[in-house]
Amino acid sequence: MAINYPNGKKFVPQKEQQTDPKKKKKKKDFSFSNRGKTLEDELNETNDYYLQLGRAVIHKKPVPVQIVRVEYPSRSAAVIKEAYFRSPSTTDYNGVWNGKYIDFEAKETENKTSFPLKNIHEHQIHHMAQVRKHDGLAFLIIRFSSLDRYFIVPFEAFEFFWNRMMDGGRKSVTLAEIEETGIELKPGAFPRIDYLPQLHKFQ
Template identity: 60%
Template sequence: MMLKYPNGKPYKPKNQTPEQVGTGKVKDFSFGNRGKTLEEEINETNEYYLSRQIAIVHKKPVPIQIVKVEYPKRSAAVIREAYFRTPSTTDYNGVWNGYYIDFEAKETESKTSFPLKNVHEHQITHMKNVVDQQGIAFTIVRFSKLDRYFFLPFSVLYESWCHMKKGGRKSIPLETFESKSYEIIPGYNPRIDYISIIKKFICNKEC
């Protein structure tokens, strides 16, 4: 049976054996970046930034409602009943050079457009709030079949979202990404260098 989060994303225990649970040791069976999820690629990027003191960005844990916990003798507490809760924010946030950074990572299998059903109302609300407080909000979109990555500023996403709400198009065409967002060329390390894009983005607004 495939495990899934309530949002439909498959649950991945990341090849952990029971002995590895809670130790932070996760064996990586992938070769290069083959088969890595966008989340894994961004986590690696964030680790790179952190280790070089370039930016401090973390993924937020999945929110859980805990109901029952057991305390076995001589071993770690075990959660025996808990439920997934709907997150009220995006997945990633942090700070770079005095700027507050807040973003979501999304993948699509489509080769021609990014379906807005991938984005939830609460994420739009949260990112709108962030931008109103002068934070930097964006979405990293990966077109998996094309192996292309984009930094989609919130303003562009919001325009499409509002348009959809008025009965307009339910997706953002690839051409809009090409003309109004920033393409991220994946590298080795950092893999998804979104900080270099933020520098361009700020410069385009302020320089």
Template identity: 65%
Template sequence: MTIRYPNGKKYVAVQSSGLQKKVDLSFSNRGKSLEDELNETNEFYLSRGIAVIHKKPVPIQIVNVKYPARSAAVITEAYFRTPSTTDFNGVWQGKYIDFEAKETKSSTSFPLQNIHDHQVEHMKSVSKQDGVVFFIIKFTTLDRYFIVPYDNFEKYWERMKMGGRKSITLIEFEAMALEILPSFNPRLDYLQAMSVILATSNETTERQE
């Protein structure tokens, strides 16, 4: 299948360390969540001085705690203090990075009900400040990963708000997103993928000017 960017440019899947998608990347990665894979990738970035990106802590208020032993504490009641925004943020090459990571078991589409209004509003605000904002979506049954810039995502969100389709199809992902092929180390080199997206966006802007 030939995949092209929205501007018509031919898409070449991002690969890291020359590894192909079909290579067995060891049993240690099987069954890991997308969050685990991204945490491992972020540790790699940090250890190599590439970027500083972390999982955001969940903003909770602890109400009750039990102490079954002197050296142990168990939280029995807590609530969210404020709605969470996105999963990860940090800095890379002087750019502010902010993104949301989601998984779907569907092999044909990603349901937008997995995204919340306040998350989209947050991402829109960051985008207006020239932050690098995107989604990483994993189709778990297909073992396929896509990085979706916020600007590309927004029209599908607005389509849903206008009463249209409540999901983004796999075919639409293939047309408007960039696929990340997993590798050994880093597991998901999403910053390399984002470099390709930013370079393509800059080329398009220059041609329009």
């Protein structure tokens, strides 16, 4: 069974990724490698860690689905028998840190040289622009999975690349541009992707 999320990203079971020989080669420091985890897994772990330590309250929103048919078997839980994936109208993660509203989208790419902008929906860009207007913090967390590199990119920088595409320019952001405008996050053990300390720089 495979699950296709509305963003077109295919759900890949952990086992499959772990046995990928190309990935194995890169993992020199096993304890800090991503061990086949998706970026979503890593961010959920990180947010749980922040929550436990009282550092922030940030959650991933549920995948939006349109429920069409539900059955009620006797003596057991209701079963959804027909439903469809809906396009998300916002970003995936939001919450509160240090009195500030936090809002971000997380995406990974297997690409080694650039981040394709087709990974982001136009309404997500509009959403983040509105968040900024209301003085919330908006950003992206991007993982280059093949390179084991993570970046936090403030929305303003990202918006520039988006607008460049809308004006007929390139349909991706180069790794060099992300290195220049974002901040690299070095993955660790606890928390996995320690993005909170970087947010002070965005305020």
